[in-house]
Amino acid sequence: MTNVKRTIQPRFFSANSTIQFATATGKAKSSQSSDLPVLTPPSVGYWLLFTTLMVYGVIVVGGVTRLTESGLSITEWKPVSGILPPLSAAEWDEEFEKYKATPEFKLLNSNINVDDFKRIFYMEWSHRVLGRLVGLAFIGPLAYFALRKKITPNMTKQFTGLAVLLGLQGALGWFMVKSGLEDSILTTPGAVPRVSHYRLASHLGAAFVLYCAMFVTGHNILKDWRYAHKGQWNGLNGSAWENVLRNPVARSFRAKAWALTALVFLTAISGAFVAGLDAGLLYNEFPLMGGRLAPPSDELMNPEYAKREDKSDMWWRNIFENPTTVQFNHRVLAITTYTASGVLWALARRPALKAALPPATLRIATGTFAMANVQLLLGIGTLWYLVPVSLAASHQAGSVALLSMAMVLALSLRRPGAVAQLWRRRLLATTSKQPHS
Structure with a gap:
């Protein structure tokens, strides 16, 4: 009796859905179905978990930025041109002059020089650039997977929501920084030049929501694929x-x-x-x-x-x-x-x-x-x-x-997704119909 090796090809299935089996003789046999939806492949799950790890890094670097009091060193939000730091002494002097106009410099850091400024500038710059890299790491592969039809139609809203959350993070970050640059701090008795703690909590909360959403989505994709293909669920087999x-x-x-x-x-x-x-x-x-x-x-x-x-x-x-x-x-x-x-x-x-x-x-x-x-x-x-x-x-x-x-x-303790259950049932049914010799 020969062993049967089966592979499932992840595609959008509109008119036809195909589960393919490769037998030991090298001949492929197919079972056609018009109602079998696409099962998101593990490559999408691994990509999401990698992006989740990058978000984790942004959260940690953001914490260090706040702890080192570096967050108010960059006084403008330039999503594109801000990717590059100052490259000449003249550019550094220009950036330092902008910082000298802030309440933080006037009240706390009036004794620092341009070299001290560079240290806090690079901390905040690293945080912002890492956030931009997360955006590239998300949008680029997302476009690729969408063009290759590896993302299910019913997950489109989820990925759209993730993209919106990612964009919101940048806007919230700048909204937070602006609160620490307001001139009113200079005229308010006892005021400290720091960002609004309400805006800080909103910025961190949105980052946590983004992290959780990416994590759960990536995790579920990998678990569903494993169940559909191997019938394994948290150390248990079958149903x-x-x-x-x-x-x-x-x-x-x-x-x-x-x-x-x-x-x-x-x-x-x-x-x-x-x-x-x-x-x-x-x-x-x-x-x-x-x-x-x-x-x-x-x-x-x-x-x-x-x-x-x-x-x-x-x-x-x-x-x-x-x-x-x-x-x-x-x-x-x-x-x-x-x-x-x-x-x-x-x-x-x-x-x-x-x-x-x-x-x-x-x-x-x-x-x-x-x-x-x-x-x-x-x-x-x-x-x-x-x-x-x-x-x-x-x-x-x-x-x-x-x-x-x-x-x-x-x-x-999450049940396998409905699509994964359907694929598993269809796979078992199709396997049982294969001739054995």
Whole structure:
């Protein structure tokens, strides 16, 4: 009896769909179908995950840019011509003169020279250029895959949304930088030349949304292709996934994993408020704050932050604008996230869940809790050592890593896509009709 080797060609199928089989004799046999849709090939998934990795890099470099106070060194937004840095001494002098007109130079950096300026300029320039490279790495291959008809029609909206998010990042970045260049900072008592923490959180939040969308899309493409071709789903074969996902215990665990993902995301965005207000420089101890679990209530809800005469905006302004309250909230969210990841890990070790969940989910639950431990230690170290660049940047990178692990945990209990299921059924049906000798 000869073995049958099968390959599926990914194409748009309009009038005809073809599953091809290459037999040991070298003769190809086909099964024609008019209702078999295209299955996005793994090359698209790998491309998306590579672009996701680049977005990860942009987030980390952006964090370093803020920590080194380099973000306001470039005073103009030139999406095309800004790719090149100054190339001559005259161009550097011109760029430095523009920076001298900013509030940051006048209030904080009036003693720096052009060589000092170059260091902060190149930091911000690297962040902007890396963002442009992400755009090229996304748009170029996207056009190629679209022309080669390797992207399904029903995924067009997803890729369009990703492109819009990518473009929005550049606009949000400049919108954020502009807030730190406004001349009103010079005339506002006690004002510090820095970007709006609201705009910073929006910029980082949009980057996280883009990262998550790319990550999930790329991950699902690869998992669906693997299931359609090999029948493998998280360490299980065939239709075993149906029994797993019918189990209420597994469905409940998946819901909890997505809740953990949302909690990690919220905690990371609260960290942007901490960064934007330099709140990490207060209360550099853990787990206490000034020798107690929480600062005094009048410090957490300080009426001086209210701008309305009736003080009706005091509660929300303290939550978002009071550095003490912002750090406290971030601590509470971080501890809640850590506890939630530990609870999920403990649940996965219970006999009932160990029997119900696939092996991959159990391993990922352990990895997620391990990453939560690393992230907690990085956060504590960042506080204890007064926010050094290396630890703070690692803490921001750790937030993305933890978010990724939480998403993978939830996605490990995702059912194969409808198209992948259809291809798998058609492949099995066609294989069973092949003659054997």
